[in-house]
Amino acid sequence: MTRHFLAGEAQPRYSAARRETVAGLGALAAEIGAEFVVVAGDVFEANQLDPDVISRSLEAMRAIGVPVYLLPGNHDPLDAASIYTSKLFAQQCPDNVTVLDRSGAVEVRPGLQIVAAPWRSKRPTADLAAAALHGLPADGTVRILVGHGGVDRLDPDPGNPALIRLGRLEDAIERGVVHYVALGDKHSRTRVGDTGRIWYSGAQEVTNWDDIEPDPGHVLIVDVDEDDPAHPVTVAARRVGSWRFVTLRRRVDGDRDITDLDIELDALANKERTVVRLELTGTLTVTDRARLDDCIYRYDRVFAWLDLWESHCDLAVVPADREFSELGFGGFAADAVDELVGTARSADAEAAADAQGALALLLRLSGKGAVTGDDRRSA
Ligand SMILES: [Mn+2]
Incomplete structure (x- = not known):
């Protein structure tokens, strides 16, 4: 991400800090025993990037050590020019990195699924999160939905058919179909609704002024209780950004x-x-x-x-x-x-x-x- 006001050597230091924060998640994952990491879209600023940026970013993700699941968002959609289907990405993608390139449930291990809602274009015409959840049963499987974009309750815009309808998410949570919803798009840490199970983690490193982006620089540590049939979750923020x-x-x-x-x-x-x-x-x-x-x-x-x-x-x-x-x-x-x-x-x-x-x-x-x-x- 290029910031116009970062003149001279400040921009490369900022870019390096953003990658170091990603690589630093390895120590955090080890400390808390994280099983995997999800990135809820806009992993890359655009589908066309300098090859160095792609290679260095993937190296940073390799350093996390545990499995990392990447969701294509509006900046890096799975369109014909997608970064995720490029030759360079295929060559350099570390073994621990998986692109969530299909809508619906992906098994992480028996009893645990990620439900992915990837973007295929910059302008979807439907609520992709609802589509990804469609038809899933409440069968005791722990499910983490990974979605991207605005939520109707926070960004009311009747003209945007891609908005994620909070009511549908809350209904799926209520029915026990899904137990946590990891959202991306907002760069500031944001809780959505009152269930305590739907969050934007925000960007791992600050990207904008404090009046626009009050709470960036965190990852969220999500703990799902697999033994309790209701699968309650606890969510804790950890500050990882340094800018x-x-x-x-x-x-x-x-x-x-x-x-x-x-x-x-x-x-x-x-x-x-x-x-x-x-x-x-x-x-x-x-x-x-x-x-x-x-x-x-x-x-x-x-x-x-x-x-x-x-x-x-x-x-x-x-x-x-x-x-x-x-x-x-x-x-x-x-x-x-x-x-x-x-x-x-x-x-x-x-x-x-x-x-x-x-x-x-x-x-x-x-x-x-x-x-x-x-x-x-x-x-
Ligand atoms: Mn976005």
């Missing part, structure tokens, strides 16, 4: 607020695996703004990525009364500074921004403000 995409919304109205922001950024752990988007509001002097820019520039080098979320920032820069009087200008130069200060305070937003920029540069070049990356680049 964070954080949005910080803060008010900055002066020196003290910038210091607080600096302290807050400094305190964030795991900086090289943390991406920070700053949503700042406030009114700053030219000197404060230069200090803020310097702070952002310094942290951008330490974090995986850090910058202002420009479209959501509302930062006004208003020159303070005596901000430029100590620079020692006289005569013509002093008049020019006065004029710039006047323009910087004016209602003409574009001219004001240009004047603020000129004043900030003047402060920096005179040694009163911080020299930022922007200055270096323009220099």
Whole structure:
């Protein structure tokens, strides 16, 4: 998965972290005695991928050690160009990896079945989970349904025939046909309905900002009691992801607020695996703004990525009364500074921004403000 804001070496490190998290499931599977792992679709971002990505991903899955069942989802459907039927996949697929390429029940061992609802195209015309469950008896067999896509209760969209109908899942659970439903599509851990048996685990590593994706980076450990005829389940989340995409919304109205922001950024752990988007509001002097820019520039080098979320920032820069009087200008130069200060305070937003920029540069070049990356680049 490519993240546009991860510049330079951050993207390959992020991609590697996503694979390492997968390979790291081997230790977790051994620790808890997991019998197998299911991945509920969108294993791959697309059917056409760099061969290196496919090979490395399959190596990561090999390292899990226990059987791994992959469900084709909407990103990697079983269509004519499917990654799962490619020569490369066939050559490199480890012995412990199985593609759930047929709708319906697959026997894992006597008394235990996976019920698969693979996607064959990006736009199914029916509830594939319901179709996969169709006709299965309540005969005491433990069944795990692996499905993909939106659920009608969470994503009501009457025009989407592919939505999984929660009522049908709950009915199958009630009848004892199926005992756990592993869903994929949402990247954030999400419980569906009230049975406690239907979950989206979410992505193993964060993929989006925290306001869109509040709870990523987990796997779910599902324990099915095979002795109890009702086959009750316990579900426990284990955090396995190591990256964070954080949005910080803060008010900055002066020196003290910038210091607080600096302290807050400094305190964030795991900086090289943390991406920070700053949503700042406030009114700053030219000197404060230069200090803020310097702070952002310094942290951008330490974090995986850090910058202002420009479209959501509302930062006004208003020159303070005596901000430029100590620079020692006289005569013509002093008049020019006065004029710039006047323009910087004016209602003409574009001219004001240009004047603020000129004043900030003047402060920096005179040694009163911080020299930022922007200055270096323009220099
Ligand atoms: Mn999906």
